Amino acid sequence: MATAGQRAVQRKRSQRVRKSGGEVAAIQALLGPPGPEVRLSELLAEQENASQSKRAAPSREAVRLRAAWDREAKALGRHFLDEVSTWDRGWGPAYDHHYPARELLHVYGPDVEGTGGDDFYAFEWTHIDPFAGTGSSATANRRTGELGASHYTTSGWLRAFGGVGVRLVPKAGIGILSVRPFVNWAGNDLLQHRVFDPQLGDQRWGVAIGRVGIIVQSRLVTGGDFRTDASQWIDVWNRAELNPSGARDYDGLAGPGAGLQLDVPAIGGRSYAIWVTCNAKVFADAGGAIPGVATRSAAAISCRAPFLVVEEIPA
Numbered sequence: 001m002a003t004a005g006q007r008a009v010q011r012k013r014s015q016r017v018r019k020s021g022g023e024v025a026a027i028q029a030l031l032g033p034p035g036p037e038v039r040l041s042e043l044l045a046e047q048e049n050a051s052q053s054k055r056a057a058p059s060r061e062a063v064r065l066r067a068a069w070d071r072e073a074k075a076l077g078r079h080f081l082d083e084v085s086t087w088d089r090g091w092g093p094a095y096d097h098h099y100p101a102r103e104l105l106h107v108y109g110p111d112v113e114g115t116g117g118d119d120f121y122a123f124e125w126t127h128i129d130p131f132a133g134t135g136s137s138a139t140a141n142r143r144t145g146e147l148g149a150s151h152y153t154t155s156g157w158l159r160a161f162g163g164v165g166v167r168l169v170p171k172a173g174i175g176i177l178s179v180r181p182f183v184n185w186a187g188n189d190l191l192q193h194r195v196f197d198p199q200l201g202d203q204r205w206g207v208a209i210g211r212v213g214i215i216v217q218s219r220l221v222t223g224g225d226f227r228t229d230a231s232q233w234i235d236v237w238n239r240a241e242l243n244p245s246g247a248r249d250y251d252g253l254a255g256p257g258a259g260l261q262l263d264v265p266a267i268g269g270r271s272y273a274i275w276v277t278c279n280a281k282v283f284a285d286a287g288g289a290i291p292g293v294a295t296r297s298a299a300a301i302s303c304r305a306p307f308l309v310v311e312e313i314p315a
Contacts, residue, residue, distance in 0.1 A: 084188040138162050237250045
């Protein structure tokens, strides 16, 4: 993740993984398309540009400051990604922890040895809006249980995701799947603004969000009747500021004690894909055609899911 060569390998790897099965295609179809906030933000930007057409032309100094801001953009995004990817999160190596299912209690973990057994993560998935670029990355590794995402924007909303998942066919006829992941996470963000023309008094938003989530999807064991059964996201940090400036680091544990738990109605005869996911989400206001202020935003989240507990609770 730290170098251009490594990022290229990750992109090739994630493209191969996306072709590997219906579970990966299903979560891509759910989370890949942009939401209404993206299209609505574009509409607001168009209206802002139209309203600014009546403004006086910017001064020579404002034009110079804006040109310098634009020149810095890509270098800052690359530096952010290189810096946060080498941050020591204090996590030790991953190990195979094989806990045979106790009747209806299932404990999953990283498939370090690559055995492909039923007690290990089986899927991995990544997504970057709209594709990998400056300051962006997405990783998922079922062999280590590590997943991560980062993104950088100078205008509008952008997202990146990573996820690892398991497949489960319930033994109980009708009941509840109680999904309880344990996720170590660490995050970083950088928000910046610059004033080009102080006389205009403009203020602009910058936003950086890190999220951890659970997605449960299913289909008939015989195929067909696909559905997304439930999902849950929790913000592990959410920073939104007007005319922001500065970088921050975060870390913590997401699990049942932090509200990361999902109880999903389930029936026998269906195959369930259960995902642990992380998401980096950023927004920056470019300030319109003749801006007095502009912002840029970067966020990165790295996670490791050493355990995923799924308990079948009969009705």
